[in-house]
Amino acid sequence: MTRAAVVAGVGSALPPVRVTNADLVARLDTSDEWIRSRTGIRQRFVAPAGTATSDLAVAAGAKALKSAGGHPVDALVVATTTPDRPCPATAPAVADRLGLGHVAAHDVAAVCTGFLYALANAAGLIACGAAEGVLVIGAETFSRILNPADRSTSVIFGDGAGALVLRAGRADEDGALGPFDLGSDGSGRDLITVPAGGSERRPDGSEPPPEDRWFTMQGKQVFRLAVQRMSHSARTVLDRAGWRIGEVDHLVAHQANHRIVARLADELGLPAERAVSNIAEVGNTAAASVPLALDHAHSAGELAAGERLLLTAFGGGLTWGATVLTWPALDRD
Template sequence: MTRAAVLCGTGSCLPGRRVGNDDLAALLDTSDEWIRSRTGIGARYWAEPGTATSDLAVGAGQRALKDAGGSAVDAVVVATATPDRVLPATAPLVAARLGLAGAAAYDVAAVCTGFVYALATAAGLIATGTADRVLVIGADTFSGILDPADRSTSVIFGDGAGAAVLRAGRPDEPGALGPFDLGSDGDGYDLITVRGGGSAQRLSERPPERGDGYFSMAGKEVFRHAVLRMSQSSARVLARAGWRTSDVRWLVGHQANRRILDRLADDLGIPRERGIGNIAEVGNTSAASIPLALDDAAAAGLLRPGDRVLLTAFGGGLTWGSAVLTWPRPATDREPVHPCPAPNTRPEGATDGHHV
């Protein structure tokens, strides 16, 4: 029988520093009203000095493994745009700290679409028999690459991690993931970017400029592409699944901007109140946003067995992706999303000097 990847556990981790809009208003030419009216964001969490992306990934991974009822997995996939180092990948370190040394471990770099891409690759590992259980983590610490003087980006992004455990199962059972829809458009390569740090900058004859190490985004163009690409991708994946939009109980879009999420729901013909989101409290957490929102909703008892769920994301590259699943189980007695202490247990010699 065809194997499918089945969701069997979720978890999340937020750093301890909550940054409200009023905190930013004291530093930037902005206000709580300005931020909320344009983004829907009231607060976000930023990592404290000494915390790395791997710390948050380990925290989320631990919770997801506990929720799934077991710690053994065959592979660990980490979706991140802010790895601990340019190389090696962050996933092997995360696997080792979770006691999973020996498991396959690799990173996926698709920015805010990263978690959906990572789910698809993990589903492929399971479908081919390469793995029976896979831990998928979306984790980012965008606070480390934001220009503190740029209010257009500093007010949007937060840090965090979310995770899911997938097991081998049947395509017709609750929790089975798929179909997927993935896409990209490199003509929009410069719309969401960090220009410095890679080979293009390092091997150029141009000396680095102040802004090269900071994240930048062309807001108006990104807004337009995000709504269009997620709408089109969602329509394609629903058609492949044989679902109508009226079949969708919950829409879980990448938590980029409240206005984007509302426009997406309107374009798809899904009532806005069926959109699951936590952007007001955590901001845009990039690759972590979808698993964070799922874990939040699961802990709150919002997701019920049999609920049909549509996941969709858009990010730098440009990239986009969507997937569907039927929620597999009732709510369990678990902690809701809240700041969790990131374990400070990196193997000796693994600490990146940037985070000391």
């Protein structure tokens, strides 16, 4: 039987600083009601000074490895928009700190779709025989790239990390990742972006203006495209897997905004209660959001072995993707 990537462990980590809506109201022209009604967010967590993306990735990765019962891994993929450094990648340092030895380790940059891309990458490593076990981490310190005076972004994003351990197994096992659908549209790259920091804004060696180093997003256009692309991608993988929408027990979508997730569930014809949500507690954590939602739902006992999950995400690039799996039996802390 064809080799498949099977979920063997799950973990997550949040930084210690909790920022409530009340904290933001004190310095921004906004209100708790405005934030909740538009985003569904009550609080988010922010990495304190001295805490890097790799610190959160190591913490989440260690928990996932423990959850997997020490299953060996010979590759690591880190999905992040906020790496420790522009060069080198963050993953090798994370692998070193986790004591994984000289394993293959690299980053994936697809913004909020990053974890889905990383999962597909890891599944490919297992399918082709290049790895027997892969640790996949989504980790972000998005607070580092937000303009603190920008109400439209500061209220939405938070920091955090989530991880899955994948092992080689059979496609008919619980935990096996199903078919993937991935896509992109570079014509929309300006809708979700940090304009400066790369080669494009420094053609003559001069420094770009400071405001170009902040994250920006065109919310209204992103809302429409996110629902459209995620719903299409989700239907594509369901068709490939031979699943009917009514057979999906849980929708685990990128936690972008509670209205986007609700609209997506409605578009797919899924009852709202089947959509996993933790955005109220942690905000939008970009590439970390899908694994964070999985770990929080698992820890809360919301995911039972044998239940069918549909994962999907949308992010900058523009990028999007989806996959399916049947949740395995995993120990809970």
